[in-house]
Amino acid sequence: MNPERLYYKDAYMREFTSRAISCEKDKKGYAVILENTAFYPEGGGQPCDMGTLNGIPVTYVGEKGEDVVHYTDSPIEPGTEVRGVIDWERRFDLMQQHSAEHIVSGMFHEKYGCNNVGFHIGKDMITLDLDKEITWEQVQEIEKKANEYVWADRECVTLYPSEEEREHIDYRSKKPLKGIVRLISFPDADICACCGTHVRRSGELGIIKMFSCQKFHQGVRIEMLCGGRAIEHINTQLEQNKAISNLLSAKIGETAKAVDRLLGENQSMKSTLIGYEREKLNSLAQKHKGESSVLIREEGLSPDSVRNLANMLMENGAEGLCSVFSGNDQEGYKYAVCQKDGNLKEFIKEMNAALNGRGGGKPFFAQGSVACKWADIENFFKEAGQ
Ligand SMILES: [Zn+2]
Numbered sequence: 519m520n521p522e523r524l525y526y527k528d529a530y531m532r533e534f535t536s537r538a539i540s541c542e543k544d545k546k547g548y549a550v551i552l553e554n555t556a557f558y559p560e561g562g563g564q565p566c567d568m569g570t571l572n573g574i575p576v577t578y579v580g581e582k583g584e585d586v587v588h589y590t591d592s593p594i595e596p597g598t599e600v601r602g603v604i605d606w607e608r609r610f611d612l613m614q615q616h617s618a619e620h621i622v623s624g625m626f627h628e629k630y631g632c633n634n635v636g637f638h639i640g641k642d643m644i645t646l647d648l649d650k651e652i653t654w655e656q657v658q659e660i661e662k663k664a665n666e667y668v669w670a671d672r673e674c675v676t677l678y679p680s681e682e683e684r685e686h687i688d689y690r691s692k693k694p695l696k697g698i699v700r701l702i703s704f705p706d707a708d709i710c711a712c713c714g715t716h717v718r719r720s721g722e723l724g725i726i727k728m729f730s731c732q733k734f735h736q737g738v739r740i741e742m743l744c745g746g747r748a749i750e751h752i753n754t755q756l757e758q759n760k761a762i763s764n765l766l767s768a769k770i771g772e773t774a775k776a777v778d779r780l781l782g783e784n785q786s787m788k789s790t791l792i793g794y795e796r797e798k799l800n801s802l803a804q805k806h807k808g809e810s811s812v813l814i815r816e817e818g819l820s821p822d823s824v825r826n827l828a829n830m831l832m833e834n835g836a837e838g839l840c841s842v843f844s845g846n847d848q849e850g851y852k853y854a855v856c857q858k859d860g861n862l863k864e865f866i867k868e869m870n871a872a873l874n875g876r877g878g879g880k881p882f883f884a885q886g887s888v889a890c891k892w893a894d895i896e897n898f899f900k901e902a903g904q
Contacts, residue, residue, distance in 0.1 A: 519698060519713050520584060521678060523568075524556035526700070529613065529715040531556040532606045538594045547577060547589040552600055558609070559586045564616050564714040568605040572598070593892075609715070611747060615644050617674065617704070617716045618726045618744035621667055625660050627690060630640035632737065634690070642751070643729070644744075649737040657731045657740060666724045667707050671721030677701040720781040727752065733841065793844020795823055803830035811838025813899050815892055819844035821852050825885055838904050839865075843895055850889040855881055865902070872898050 524531050538553040543549075559579045560566035566579035571588060578589040594600060616639070623634040626648055636647030678700055679687060689701050691711040702716055703709040717723060727748040729741040743751050753899060759773055768776035806812045812831050819827070826845050830879065831840035837858065845851035853875070855862060859882060866884040870876060873894055878885010 519699060519700060521700065522554070523586065524554055525558050525715055526676075526777070528556075530718070532604050534602050534840075535718045536589065536600050536602060538596050538598045538600050540596050541594050543593070547591055548593045550588040550590055550594050550600075551585050552588065552602070555586050556589070556602060557586060557588055557606055558612075558715055562567050562713040563619070564612055567609050570603045571600050577789055578672075596721070611745065612639060612743035613637050613715050613717050614723050615743070615747065616712075616714045617720070618664070618742070619644065619646060619705050620712070621700060621707045621720065622660060622664050622726065622740075622742065624690065624704065624710065625663055625707075627806065629660065630656065634737075635673075635692075635737070646742060647734055647737065648738045648740065651660060651733065651736075652731060652738050654731050661726060661728045664707075667704070668720050668723045668726060671719050672705060672707070673719050674716050675703040675705065676716075677700055677703060678751045691692075693765050698792075725749065745775045768790055795819075796826075799827045799830060800829060803834055806831060806836070807834045810836055811840070812836055813839075813843075813904065814897075815843050815851075815895075817844060817846060819852070819859075821885070824852050828856050828883070832856050832858050839899075841899065841904070844890075845887075850887055851892075851895065852884045852887050853877070854884075856884070868902075869898060879900050 520526075523532055534554075535558045536554050538550055538552055540551045541548050552571075557567045557569065557576065557579045558564065559581045561581065567576070571590060571594060574590045574592050574594065575592055576588050580587050580589075619634075619637055623637075623646065625662070626632050627634070630650060630652060632648040632650035632652065634646060635649045636645070638645045678698060681696075684699060687701065687709065689709040692856050695711055699711050700713060701709055702712045702714075704720060708867070722745075724745045725741060725748050726744050729743065730750070731738050731740050759770060761782055762768075762773045762777070763770045766773065766776040766780065802814065802816070806814070814827065814831075816827070818843075826840050828840050828842045839855060839857050839860075839862075841853065841855045843851040843853045855866065855869070861881045862884055863878075863881055866878055866886075870886065873888040873890040875886055875888035875890075877884060879885050
């Protein structure tokens with residue numbers, strides 16, 4: 519790493535002047551290298567900065583060896599003086615998320631001896647992967663501690679210790695490090711080797727909010743947000759809850775209870791409906807008692823009811839085909855066709871072919887659907903001699 523880069527000297531530098539050293543076209547656009555830069559290149563879990571160079575939008579910033587490469591859609595002549603402007607809203611948000619991740623990881627490490635094995639600042643959410651199982655209660659406890667640390671407004675300190683000094687510092691690092699190592703310290707919370715940009719004081723984080731903790735590989739994945747993003751996400755969830763509260767005329771803190779009540783009512787209505795439907799099926803079956811084969815069209819039956827009615831007709835003693843269709847000409851029909859001790863395989867195959875249908879089952883009982891008009895169904899049965 520190169521501690522001379524402008525974002526290391528001052529992470530709050532929003533504008534700077536430099537000179538273009540080279541500009542070459544490649545697959546990602548024009549790759550511009552400057553004498554020095556305040557643009558942070560993607561790395562260490564932190565996405566790159568956006569902004570402009572002489573008013574030209576920067577679309578991506580990466581690293582090539584020791585160089586920071588800025589990608590633009592138009593060229594910048596080497597030798598030209600360049601005015602760089604950082605998209606500060608984006609950068610400050612990334613600094614907040616990154617610093618919050620350090621504090622939280624340090625606290626988990628200290629309290630539960632677990633390591634941060636994955637960190638991702640996504641578009642909406644940031645995720646933190648720990649290598650041990652952690653409960654939601656433990657996550658909430660760290661959230662409380664982390665926010666107390668935020669409100670204590672502690673200073674963030676950057677250190678460049680020598681190799682010898684490093685032997686006496688207990689810092690977090692994903693791998694053994696050589697050469698210049700930059701340590702980011704939030705005293706009493708965390709000390710970690712890092713190449714990212716951080717806030718000056720913990721108070722700038724405003725709020726750290728945990729949203730979920732789920733089992734992931736050998737440990738857990740935690741979803742969290744900090745600062746403005748946390749407020750935005752909480753607002754979205756609040757709006758959802760408000761809408762549910764209005765729809766159910768329930769107090770905002772009692773929406774789950776109201777939904778639970780609604781589900782209970784729904785379940786009991788379903789049971790009542792099933793009772794009514796059974797009565798209806800019974801009386802329909804009674805009406806056709808004594809007939810040797812039956813073809814029924816009935817609207818609005820569930821697939822279960824279609825099957826039950828066909829069964830009832832068969833058990834009534836009909837010896838021929840018992841066929842039940844439910845649906846309409848626009849959406850098609852569900853069907854159940856059965857015959858006591860019958861073998862309907864060929865008949866169902868022909869019916870599906872003739873009526874644009876699908877389905878099958880046992881030799882004496884078939885179920886499925888057809889996409890055709892009622893008149894076609896009647897014709898098919900008439901022609902089949904049923
Ligand atoms: Zn870091």
